[in-house]
Amino acid sequence: MLEWMGRRLAAGAPESVGANDRDAAMVVDGLRRIVRALRHSARLAEQRLGVSSAQLVVLQEVAAAEGCSINDLAARTCTDQSSVSLVVTRLQRTGYVERRASPADGRRTEVLLTRAGRGLLGRAPEVTRVRLLAGLARLAPSRRKALGALLGELVSAIETTAAVPPMLAGNPARGRRQRT
Numbered sequence: 001m002l003e004w005m006g007r008r009l010a011a012g013a014p015e016s017v018g019a020n021d022r023d024a025a026m027v028v029d030g031l032r033r034i035v036r037a038l039r040h041s042a043r044l045a046e047q048r049l050g051v052s053s054a055q056l057v058v059l060q061e062v063a064a065a066e067g068c069s070i071n072d073l074a075a076r077t078c079t080d081q082s083s084v085s086l087v088v089t090r091l092q093r094t095g096y097v098e099r100r101a102s103p104a105d106g107r108r109t110e111v112l113l114t115r116a117g118r119g120l121l122g123r124a125p126e127v128t129r130v131r132l133l134a135g136l137a138r139l140a141p142s143r144r145k146a147l148g149a150l151l152g153e154l155v156s157a158i159e160t161t162a163a164v165p166p167m168l169a170g171n172p173a174r175g176r177r178q179r180t
Contacts, residue, residue, distance in 0.1 A: 034132065041128035049120055051096075056127055058087045059117055062097055067110040078133070096120055 042053040049056065061076045062068065070088060074081040088111055091097040096117035102108040113121070136144055 037128045038132075041125070044125045045127065048125060049123060051091075051094075051120070052087075053127055053129065054083075054087050055091055055096075056124055057129055058084060058091060059096060059113065059121055060124070060127065060130070062111050062113050062117070063121055066112060067102070069108055069110060073111065091117070 038053075045051060045053040045056045051059075057077055058073060061073055065072060065076060068076070070081055070085050073088070074084045077084060088097060088099070092099060094116075095114055098112050098114055099109050100112065102110050136147075139147070
């Protein structure tokens with residue numbers, strides 16, 4: 001590894017973090033552990049329930065805010081409206097949720113759990129994403145903001161072009177289409 005880093009520096013690459021940099025090792029280890037926990041949670045949901053962890057997160061949020069809209073769900077899951085809409089459509093096709101016009105405002109569509117959806121949630125494992133958000137909520141707002149900014153800088157620095165997994169819930173693509 002040191003040889004590779006030396007070649008990169010000689011080729012004019014930006015200065016690399018040294019192999020003995022404990023701070024960098026701590027960051028990489030923390031990120032690795034978060035990714036591993038998210039993947040484990042996603043596999044568990046799929047194996048036990050036959051749904052993706054993204055679907056499970058949406059089901060949990062529908063249960064917590066029965067009758068919410070797609071926009072409400074997007075805010076509650078910290079993701080975009082189009083991703084949530086796709087997940088809700090899949091859940092509706094499998095019979096776990098239903099959509100209906102709001103009795104108070106017919107222009108608004110509400111998402112509701114079905115009996116099958118409640119049964120599925122009764123068998124559901126805890127989703128790591130819930131613990132992740134709870135941990136972030138325990139941080140002071142200024143620290144959350146700083147962490148977000150630093151992670152944004154890191155993402156920019158590694159020049160990732162990969163799409164952000166919806167709702168932090170993706171299984172690695174292993175040559176097949178991801179379920180959402």
